[in-house]
Amino acid sequence: MTDSDAVDDLEEQPPLLKEDPLVLERLRKDGEQVLAEVFAVHRERFWHLVTFRMDQRIAARVDADDVLQEAFVAACKRLQHFLRDENFTLFIWLRMIVAQTLVDVHRRHLGTEKRSVGREVSIRGNQYPQTTSVSLAAHLVASQTSVSKSVQRNEMGQTLAEAIEQMSALDQEAIALRHFEGLSNVEAAQVIGISVTAASNRYVRALSRLKEILEELNLDG
Incomplete structure (x- = not known):
């Protein structure tokens, strides 16, 4: 952060x-x-x-x-x-x-x-497994039609997870909550424990960084 x-x-x-x-x-x-x-x-x-x-x-x-x-x-x-x-x-x-x-x-x-299972991150007093990067990577790779073979998917998933792991835990959560769980910005802010404005700004920054990662790995399609 x-x-x-x-x-x-x-x-x-x-x-x-x-x-x-x-x-x-x-x-x-x-x-x-x-x-x-x-x-x-x-x-x-x-x-x-x-x-x-x-x-x-x-x-x-x-x-x-x-x-x-x-x-x-x-x-x-x-x-x-x-x-x-x-x-x-x-x-x-x-x-x-x-x-x-x-x-x-x-x-x-x-x-x-x-x-x-990985480290656990505390968000508003609740413990969450630090596997968000793996979950994000798995779902993002699964959506890529260009990665077809199982071995290729696994290798790309691991590479992507390692790249996403460089993002902060809260940035990963912001993307997971908004993009994959479908929470509103207000709901995500309450779950994470920050203001609505801060949650919105964090999500935009995190999404921008994720896009850069996907482009670097040729997974932006």
């Missing part, structure tokens, strides 16, 4: 997105049913989060739907924490639960390999 990045990120607080008071009232009366309704509305977005960020070493034996079910159970157990805090919308809070559940799944299934 450059000095200018730090100034941008610290100049304002992240947006305070509050849940609809009517939804909060319903949650207090019939929490699990309301959670189920909201979870169902956003299920496709959560599914994309899981499939995008899941370590490929466990993808063949872990079903994304099972991760989502585990996340929903965890959310039901922790609902009172959300109701006491209320600093997030229900969607953002549930997304954090899903992301943390995926971290837990990685730890369980990789066992003694868990150190090789």
Whole structure:
């Protein structure tokens, strides 16, 4: 992160997105049913989060739907924490639960390999596996029709991941949240914990840097 990045990120607080008071009232009366309704509305977005960020070493034996079910159970157990805090919308809070559940799944299934999952980065008190560069690389290479053979894809994916790894963790997250998870700028700002302006500036800079990387590797098509 450059000095200018730090100034941008610290100049304002992240947006305070509050849940609809009517939804909060319903949650207090019939929490699990309301959670189920909201979870169902956003299920496709959560599914994309899981499939995008899941370590490929466990993808063949872990079903994304099972991760989502585990996340929903965890959310039901922790609902009172959300109701006491209320600093997030229900969607953002549930997304954090899903992301943390995926971290837990990685730890369980990789066992003694868990150190090789990579470092973890803390964003607003939540731990995320430092595999965003690998996820970004895999999805970007998969979209390239010019890279057809499996061996070529793997080699290019590794090269691209190493290049993306040179970007800061927050820059990688900005691209992942906006471009691959489809979060709005305001939602991404709240997840990362920076102002809306800073989130927008960071995303633009990160996207520009990613474009340079793709051009250097002849993957800008």
